[in-house]
Amino acid sequence: MNLVRAHILVCGGTGCTSSGSEKLITEFETQLSRVGMADEVKVVKTGCFGLCALGPIVIVYPEGAFYSRITPENVKEIVDEHIVKGRIVKHLLYDESVKDEEIMPLNDTNFYKHQMRIALKNCGVIDPENIDEYIALDGYKALGKVLTEMTPEQVIDIIKQSGLRGRGGGGFPTGLKWDFAAKQPKGQKFVGCNADEGDPGAFMDRSVLEGDPHSVIEAMAIAGYAIGADQGYIYIRAEYPIAVNRLQIAIDQAKEYGLLGKNIFGTDFSFDLEIRLGAGAFVCGEETALMTSIEGKRGEPRPRPPFPAVKGLWGKPTILNNVETYANIPQIILNGVEWFNNIGTEKSHGTKVFALGGKIKNTGLVEVPMGTTLRTIVEDIGGGIPNGKKFKAAQTGGPSGGCIPASLIDVEIDYDSLISIGSMMGSGGLIVMDEDSCMVDIAKFFLEFTVDESCGKCAPCRIGTRRMLEILTKITDGKATMKDLDNLKLLAHSIKASALCGLGQTAPNPVLSTLQYFEDEYIAHIVDKKCPAGVCKNLLQYKIVPEKCIGCSLCARQCPVNAISGEIKSPFVIDQSKCIKCGACMSACKKQAIVKE
Amino acid sequence: MAKSSTIPFAGTKEQKEKLDAVIAKHKDMEGGLIPVLHQAQEIYGYLPIEVQQMIAEGLNIPMAEVYGVVTFYTQFSTNPKGKYKVAVCLGTACYVKGAQELVDKISQRLNIGVGECTPDGKFSLDATRCIGACGLAPVLTVNDDVYGRLTAKDIDGILDKYINE
Numbered sequence: 001m002n003l004v005r006a007h008i009l010v011c012g013g014t015g016c017t018s019s020g021s022e023k024l025i026t027e028f029e030t031q032l033s034r035v036g037m038a039d040e041v042k043v044v045k046t047g048c049f050g051l052c053a054l055g056p057i058v059i060v061y062p063e064g065a066f067y068s069r070i071t072p073e074n075v076k077e078i079v080d081e082h083i084v085k086g087r088i089v090k091h092l093l094y095d096e097s098v099k100d101e102e103i104m105p106l107n108d109t110n111f112y113k114h115q116m117r118i119a120l121k122n123c124g125v126i127d128p129e130n131i132d133e134y135i136a137l138d139g140y141k142a143l144g145k146v147l148t149e150m151t152p153e154q155v156i157d158i159i160k161q162s163g164l165r166g167r168g169g170g171g172f173p174t175g176l177k178w179d180f181a182a183k184q185p186k187g188q189k190f191v192g193c194n195a196d197e198g199d200p201g202a203f204m205d206r207s208v209l210e211g212d213p214h215s216v217i218e219a220m221a222i223a224g225y226a227i228g229a230d231q232g233y234i235y236i237r238a239e240y241p242i243a244v245n246r247l248q249i250a251i252d253q254a255k256e257y258g259l260l261g262k263n264i265f266g267t268d269f270s271f272d273l274e275i276r277l278g279a280g281a282f283v284c285g286e287e288t289a290l291m292t293s294i295e296g297k298r299g300e301p302r303p304r305p306p307f308p309a310v311k312g313l314w315g316k317p318t319i320l321n322n323v324e325t326y327a328n329i330p331q332i333i334l335n336g337v338e339w340f341n342n343i344g345t346e347k348s349h350g351t352k353v354f355a356l357g358g359k360i361k362n363t364g365l366v367e368v369p370m371g372t373t374l375r376t377i378v379e380d381i382g383g384g385i386p387n388g389k390k391f392k393a394a395q396t397g398g399p400s401g402g403c404i405p406a407s408l409i410d411v412e413i414d415y416d417s418l419i420s421i422g423s424m425m426g427s428g429g430l431i432v433m434d435e436d437s438c439m440v441d442i443a444k445f446f447l448e449f450t451v452d453e454s455c456g457k458c459a460p461c462r463i464g465t466r467r468m469l470e471i472l473t474k475i476t477d478g479k480a481t482m483k484d485l486d487n488l489k490l491l492a493h494s495i496k497a498s499a500l501c502g503l504g505q506t507a508p509n510p511v512l513s514t515l516q517y518f519e520d521e522y523i524a525h526i527v528d529k530k531c532p533a534g535v536c537k538n539l540l541q542y543k544i545v546p547e548k549c550i551g552c553s554l555c556a557r558q559c560p561v562n563a564i565s566g567e568i569k570s571p572f573v574i575d576q577s578k579c580i581k582c583g584a585c586m587s588a589c590k591k592q593a594i595v596k597e
Numbered sequence: 598m599a600k601s602s603t604i605p606f607a608g609t610k611e612q613k614e615k616l617d618a619v620i621a622k623h624k625d626m627e628g629g630l631i632p633v634l635h636q637a638q639e640i641y642g643y644l645p646i647e648v649q650q651m652i653a654e655g656l657n658i659p660m661a662e663v664y665g666v667v668t669f670y671t672q673f674s675t676n677p678k679g680k681y682k683v684a685v686c687l688g689t690a691c692y693v694k695g696a697q698e699l700v701d702k703i704s705q706r707l708n709i710g711v712g713e714c715t716p717d718g719k720f721s722l723d724a725t726r727c728i729g730a731c732g733l734a735p736v737l738t739v740n741d742d743v744y745g746r747l748t749a750k751d752i753d754g755i756l757d758k759y760i761n762e
Contacts, residue, residue: 017732018743052732201689203729238672239728240634276628277635279670280726296628297662298669314627357690357731364732395689429688445692455669560705582701587750 004042006083009059011124013048013210014203014242015364020071021045021056027072031079041083047211049124051111054094054364059124065103068094091428111362114381116343118351119167119204119327120367123211128246131253134214140332142148143218146225154314155226156182159329161337163349167286168194168322169397169426170502171415178318180309181227184317189229191220192313192320194234194290196244198282199398200449202429204353205323207365209236209243212327213250214580217273219326221260222333224271228317231272235290238277282399282453286501287320289455300457301501322427324353344370347416358395358431361386370414374404377413378432387596389434393517397426399446399453400506403439403515422513424506438535439518440525444472446510461504464495469513474535475522478529485522489515537581540596546571548593555585555594606647615640616648620655630656630666634673643674671726679714679721681759683707685737688727695748696735700724702749703737708755720759 054068126133160175197205254260283297293299312318348370361383393403402423447469474480492508531539549571556564566572586594623629653660667751716719
């Protein structure tokens with residue numbers, strides 16, 4: 001192995017790739033060759049660092065200089081100054097990482113200080129396309145330990161004692177699931193990985209697969225040993241091309257090293273893995289629908305019982321776990337039950353990864369111990385709400401979850417606390433909303449999503465969610481009565497009680513939780529015909545403030561339907577009967593004379 | 598729902614040969630239909646009824662089953678896509694940052710609805726699920742190019758680039 005004097009880590013996650021990090025890598029290589037240092041400095045494409053809002057991110061070691069929002073034009077400067085002359089380019093550094101002219105260790109910055117990385121341990125640290133780097137950080141050590149020192153029963157015992165719960169959202173104890181499958185009669189069994197991360201605004205699983213694919217492969221092999229399966233499937237969204245590609249590279253490398261395939265570590269345990277691509281159906285994240293889809297059919301859910309652990313893929317016992325759940329397994333085996341049990345809250349051990357998005361400064365990926373308060377996540381890690389706006393609510397659990405209002409910002413987040421306040425952990429999407437977000441509109445957005453994604457197999461979901469959406473549309477159009485609100489609640493409870501699968505049973509949650517905390521907003525839409533947040537178009541009017549209007553006619557010329565008229569140099573007027581509320585006039589006006597109310 | 602395609606199917610001999618090879622490879626694989634459809638869509642760009650027919654015959658499964666699977670999954674399209682595939686992310690993070698305004702603006706400018714293609718085959722418009730670039734919200738992609746942190750005002754500039762190409 002070549003010794004190098006510096007490492008340049010460039011984030012290759014989807015967020016940074018979208019903002020051009022691939023070009024940076026080529027540019028770094030070109031610039032390093034130009035100064036003749038291509039052999040002394042290594043450029044590494046890593047997984048996600050987490051701070052996506054500041055992408056593309058580049059970290060230069062040994063100094064640990066954290067450069068943010070780097071463009072190809074900046075690369076030459078970093079190479080000439082930092083690499084050649086040893087002078088850190090201060091104006092490109094992430095400003096939070098500099099204090100009194102000194103570079104702080106990354107773990108002291110607000111964004112990282114409150115985090116604890118287990119599932120994301122290797123993300124942004126290693127080159128995910130190189131198995132040697134994973135092995136160098138104790139990779140596949142847990143698998144070796146399990147295969148050579150432990151019986152399958154002991155493995156299941158450890159996972160049970162660790163109290164690890166499914167990170168996909170349901171929170172079912174992982175060890176119990178494994179135990180059910182292990183107790184089935186010997187014969188063909190399967191291990192499945194659910195990487196069909198469909199919640200809008202959630203990208204935890206993708207980041208793990210992009211940044212540390214081997215941890216999932218290792219954990220699946222451990223699961224295979226524990227339940228007696230020799231074949232695994234990873235069901236992953238086709239929308240994640242980078243993750244699919246890295247996963248395939250990782251599987252091929254593991255096979256080459258004999259860490260997958262026949263007689264792993266010289267034992268008589270054999271295990272193989274195959275990737276199956278999803279095709280854009282949200283319901284396939286539900287475990288029974290996922291299995292139907294792997295079987296090559298329409299991904300419709302099946303009634304449970306029988307549970308997959310008894311009758312799963314092709315009718316054989318199958319366990320399905322989420323990506324993040326798997327990423328925890330090798331660490332639990334290596335560090336022991338006690339270590340894991342000391343992290344988190346009484347009933348939820350360990351950490352949880354959240355994809356932080358929406359109206360927040362530090363959009364990105366964070367991993368915190370269970371029991372961290374929402375305030376810490378939003379204000380400290382997230383850096384608060386931009387543009388001086390006020391925090392209104394956080395949405396967790398995607399289309400199956402609910403909203404946590406500002407009054408509950410000090411709630412300690414774990415599986416049970418979130419359920420008790422009407423939301424749920426979900427897979428980990430955490431969308432922050434400020435005062436400009438209309439809660440009725442958000443509920444409608446999620447219902448539109450479920451209506452679109454309902455597979456149509458059972459009537460409560462297929463018909464019921466559509467009726468709910470119609471009522472919500474009536475409300476946002478200002479045509480609803482209070483009777484509609486009662487019907488909405490009635491429908492929500494009936495669907496929750498009667499739908500076939502998780503998608504339908506949880507579909508009413510966004511409505512129920514916004515009703516619980518923001519019923520006044522619903523009433524404002526229905527009774528006062530007003531949208532307090534100024535989002536619902538049909539309840540808005542664009543108006544020209546005569547005192548501010550200078551009569552320049554710019555708005556009238558922009559209006560696509562000629563709804564604005566007036567005489568030059570005197571105030572213009574909008575004809576409300578013609579206005580289509582497109583907002584073109586408002587963005588055209590240079591005097592801020594147009595308001596919506 | 599998008600209008601069904603009026604553009605006639607025009608598959609080439611090379612495409613048919615590629616498809617036949619894919620079918621042969623997956624004929625005995627359990628659950629092989631979805632992988633075949635993925636690759637067929639890569640070959641033809643979309644999955645018109647003619648292609649579905651070839652797959653049904655090749656894999657020896659009923660046409661109804663193939664059609665059922667194709668129409669179930671949103672990734673599979675029975676409509677051709679434009680030369681430039683405009684896709685606006687409607688994930689939650691993008692939505693709360695105003696992605697709907699981007700869709701409206703593009704739809705108005707190109708005079709097509711979501712899921713449709715312009716008559717000259719140049720542009721198609723899709724609303725996609727979260728593409729995971731939430732740090733750049735709101736986001737749209739044109740083929741492989743990603744545009745982030747957008748407002749409706751940026752749309753004309755982006756489309757002009759492709760219109761004038």
